[in-house]
Amino acid sequence: MPARRSPSATAWRTRLGLLVVSLVLATGVAGGVLWLGLLEAERGLVAALQGKAKTHAQIVRSDVELAIRLGIPLAALPGAYDYLEGGAQADPDIRFVAITDSDLVRLHYGGIGRAQLDPLLNAESVRGLAASVASHPDQPLRSISVEGFSITPAPLFDGDRHAGFVVVAVQGKQVQEALLERLSGLVPAMLAFLVLLLELVVWTAASTLEEPWRRLRRMMARLDAGRRLLWSVRHDRSELGTAMRLVNGIFHRLQDRAQRVALRASEAERAVFDPAVAQAIRRHAAAFEAPPLAPLVSAPETRSDRRPSDVHAAVVLMSAAVALGLGPVLLPFIVPELAAPPTAVWLPIAAGAAVGLGLALLLRRPGWLLVLGGLGITIVAVAGAGLPLPGTGVLAAMLVFVLVAGWLHVAGASDVAPGPWLAVRAAAGLASGGLLALTLLHEDRLAVVPWLQLGMVVLAVVVSNREPVVRRQLFGAGRTTAEGRT
Amino acid sequence: MSGGGLRLQLFATLAIAVVTTALTAAVITFHLFDRELERALEARLQMLVAEITRAMDAGIAAGLDLDRPQLQERAIRNVRANLAADETIAIVDPTGRIVTSSNPAEIGEIVPLEDFITPDTGPTAGSGERTVAARPIQSLFGAPAGWVTARVGPGVLDEPRRAFIAKTSLATAGTALAGLLAAVVCAAWLPWRARRAARGIERHLASLYAGIGTGTAVPELPDGLPPAMASALDRFTRAVESREHELRSHADAVDVLDEAA
Numbered sequence: 001m002p003a004r005r006s007p008s009a010t011a012w013r014t015r016l017g018l019l020v021v022s023l024v025l026a027t028g029v030a031g032g033v034l035w036l037g038l039l040e041a042e043r044g045l046v047a048a049l050q051g052k053a054k055t056h057a058q059i060v061r062s063d064v065e066l067a068i069r070l071g072i073p074l075a076a077l078p079g080a081y082d083y084l085e086g087g088a089q090a091d092p093d094i095r096f097v098a099i100t101d102s103d104l105v106r107l108h109y110g111g112i113g114r115a116q117l118d119p120l121l122n123a124e125s126v127r128g129l130a131a132s133v134a135s136h137p138d139q140p141l142r143s144i145s146v147e148g149f150s151i152t153p154a155p156l157f158d159g160d161r162h163a164g165f166v167v168v169a170v171q172g173k174q175v176q177e178a179l180l181e182r183l184s185g186l187v188p189a190m191l192a193f194l195v196l197l198l199e200l201v202v203w204t205a206a207s208t209l210e211e212p213w214r215r216l217r218r219m220m221a222r223l224d225a226g227r228r229l230l231w232s233v234r235h236d237r238s239e240l241g242t243a244m245r246l247v248n249g250i251f252h253r254l255q256d257r258a259q260r261v262a263l264r265a266s267e268a269e270r271a272v273f274d275p276a277v278a279q280a281i282r283r284h285a286a287a288f289e290a291p292p293l294a295p296l297v298s299a300p301e302t303r304s305d306r307r308p309s310d311v312h313a314a315v316v317l318m319s320a321a322v323a324l325g326l327g328p329v330l331l332p333f334i335v336p337e338l339a340a341p342p343t344a345v346w347l348p349i350a351a352g353a354a355v356g357l358g359l360a361l362l363l364r365r366p367g368w369l370l371v372l373g374g375l376g377i378t379i380v381a382v383a384g385a386g387l388p389l390p391g392t393g394v395l396a397a398m399l400v401f402v403l404v405a406g407w408l409h410v411a412g413a414s415d416v417a418p419g420p421w422l423a424v425r426a427a428a429g430l431a432s433g434g435l436l437a438l439t440l441l442h443e444d445r446l447a448v449v450p451w452l453q454l455g456m457v458v459l460a461v462v463v464s465n466r467e468p469v470v471r472r473q474l475f476g477a478g479r480t481t482a483e484g485r486t
Numbered sequence: 487m488s489g490g491g492l493r494l495q496l497f498a499t500l501a502i503a504v505v506t507t508a509l510t511a512a513v514i515t516f517h518l519f520d521r522e523l524e525r526a527l528e529a530r531l532q533m534l535v536a537e538i539t540r541a542m543d544a545g546i547a548a549g550l551d552l553d554r555p556q557l558q559e560r561a562i563r564n565v566r567a568n569l570a571a572d573e574t575i576a577i578v579d580p581t582g583r584i585v586t587s588s589n590p591a592e593i594g595e596i597v598p599l600e601d602f603i604t605p606d607t608g609p610t611a612g613s614g615e616r617t618v619a620a621r622p623i624q625s626l627f628g629a630p631a632g633w634v635t636a637r638v639g640p641g642v643l644d645e646p647r648r649a650f651i652a653k654t655s656l657a658t659a660g661t662a663l664a665g666l667l668a669a670v671v672c673a674a675w676l677p678w679r680a681r682r683a684a685r686g687i688e689r690h691l692a693s694l695y696a697g698i699g700t701g702t703a704v705p706e707l708p709d710g711l712p713p714a715m716a717s718a719l720d721r722f723t724r725a726v727e728s729r730e731h732e733l734r735s736h737a738d739a740v741d742v743l744d745e746a747a
Binding site: 021048062093216240243264 | 491492495496498499500502503504506507508510511512514515516517518519521522523526527529530533534537565567568646649650653654657658661662664665668669672676677679680681684685687688691692694695698699715718719721722724725726728729730732733736737739740741743744746
């Protein structure tokens with residue numbers, strides 16, 4: 001038996017394809033930018049570490065020269081291994097510290113093993129650099145890259161006589177490892193990004209294919225069933241939008257013809273004198289009073305075409321923005337090592353939620369509720385990163401605002417179970433916002449929170465205010481629209 | 487999402503994904519670089535502070551006084567070459583007076599001791615400087631004989647940061663552009679099945695619309711539609727045909743009756 005493919009299966013296929021393509025593109029772009037960025041970071045950081053290597057070399061040189069001045073031969077420095085190894089162990093960026101004679105022959109060392117160290121000391125470029133810095137005690141120290149190591153030789157002098165070198169090395173690979181270790185700390189933010197990307201894909205598939213597809217089928221099914229015609233009140237310029245306009249046109253032509261025939265029958269009935277003929281004509285006119293022709297002479301249904309995608313982005317983004325704001329306050333309850341949780345935080349949250357619910361039910365205008373929510377978040381965001389307790393109350397109010405606004409819109413939409421739909425969207429938004437907050441808290445970057453919130457809020461409002469019908473439904477509506485009329 | 491065909495709408499989504507990803511990745515690399523840069527700076531200055539403190543501790547243990555110029559000079563002589571423009575290393579006495587510094591202009595100034603007890607707590611008011619490392623100099627009697635401190639100005643990392651941003655922004659833009667080009671290709675290819683179905687429906691409905699009232703034959707259903715949509719479109723086409731037929735038969739019957747009367 002062949003697999004049954006429905007329009008929604010096509011939409012699902014497109015959704016899956018879009019998800020895969022988005023993920024591949026996002027991974028490719030992220031990989032490219034991260035790779036190039038980390039290479040550049042490594043270069044910049046190796047330069048910074050070279051400064052540290054020079055400092056370390058000078059400190060060791062100062063100590064060793066003191067020993068030389070005390071008459072201790074360079075080859076017989078007591079405790080040199082412990083001293084050099086201790087320095088290398090204390091700072092993981094320093095890969096090795098060696099003391100050599102004036103021919104760069106290793107006398108003492110700490111850090112990586114001899115097998116790796118000796119070839120580096122014998123490298124031509126290192127010998128050349130060492131010879132150039134050994135000419136005078138006041139020569140500025142310089143570094144050279146050899147086989148992934150950045151090597152800094154510092155000459156040792158016994159009076160004016162060149163006695164040997166202190167050689168210190170840092171390694172680019174160490175920098176790479178440190179960067180990658182830090183990168184692994186950003187996994188929660190990457191997960192948040194994935195959740196948002198998934199929501200973007202779901203939203204696109206719904207608004208572009210699934211919802212217009214369903215609306216078109218319902219319009220066509222109405223005529224087939226002989227029920228009141230369903231008029232399309234919103235159609236974009238895509239192929240499906242054009243198809244819906246054409247169905248409107250077909251309805252219009254059929255209605256026009258039906259009304260003409262009904263009018264003609266009514267006129268003929270009045271014009272004839274023979275009661276039998278009038279009765280026969282009346283039988284034909286009566287056909288327009290019952291299905292399937294009755295819908296063609298009555299006004300079509302122009303119910304507001306509410307679609308969950310109208311508020312999808314707003315619910316996700318604003319929930320994420322609220323979670324970002326609440327995260328620093330609430331996360332310590334979940335991850336105790338982050339910071340000491342403030343006491344009595346639940347009272348302002350509960351009070352804010354109650355206020356949000358009251359206002360939302362009072363206004364019943366989803367668009368304005370979203371804007372109000374955005375303004376509230378903006379005020380709290382700009383007021384400061386400290387998030388005083390009243391701020392948590394305002395954010396709680398905004399969250400309830402947004403959820404109620406979403407409910408008011410989605411409850412009037414068809415083909416969706418408002419509760420589960422809203423729960424999934426809100427959960428996605430809260431999860432992504434919470435993960436971002438967790439990352440920013442861990443990375444000590446809370447100053448970024450207000451800007452992220454602002455970006456999300458602006459995007460949410462812009463996306464919700466996009467086409468005239470949606471704008472009317474979300475912003476211009478009173479109770480009438482809330483009950484489903486345009 | 488409105489406006490444009492399916493391809494344009496899918497491209498918009500892919501473009502959002504590409505640009506947002508590129509920006510996020512760029513911000514992440516900057517964050518990683520910045521944190522490691524700060525760590526390297528602080529580690530270097532802490533190393534210098536530790537070294538000076540060691541020298542001062544030895545001097546104090548040998549019975550020298552904190553204010554002795556030779557001791558101060560011996561301690562900070564080696565560090566000057568290792569300091570950048572916005573970095574300052576100073577030796578402070580227990581009252582907070584700077585007794586010597588890599589920046590001679592600030593010798594004699596009084597600085598708040600709290601900065602040394604809890605270093606790196608933020609910029610000191612006014613100057614924007616912050617203390618990144620501080621160590622007490624031990625006296626023979628337990629209480630600190632003074633402090634060795636390292637402070638940095640607000641712009642100490644500006645240059646490497648600017649250099650990093652300049653270099654990575656070009657790479658980010660290039661990668662994002664390549665991603666956008668790939669998005670164009672994917673958006674053109676991805677909705678081909680949905681687009682083929684939608685265009686078939688569109689053409690079918692257009693000819694159905696044009697045929698109403700003209701008595702022309704009902705158009706054939708397009709190929710390649712998903713079965714459920716093909717069935718819905720078929721039923722719709724038959725319903726339109728049936729309404730047309732009924733309307734025509736009623737109109738003809740009324741005409742005949744009217745003329746007969």
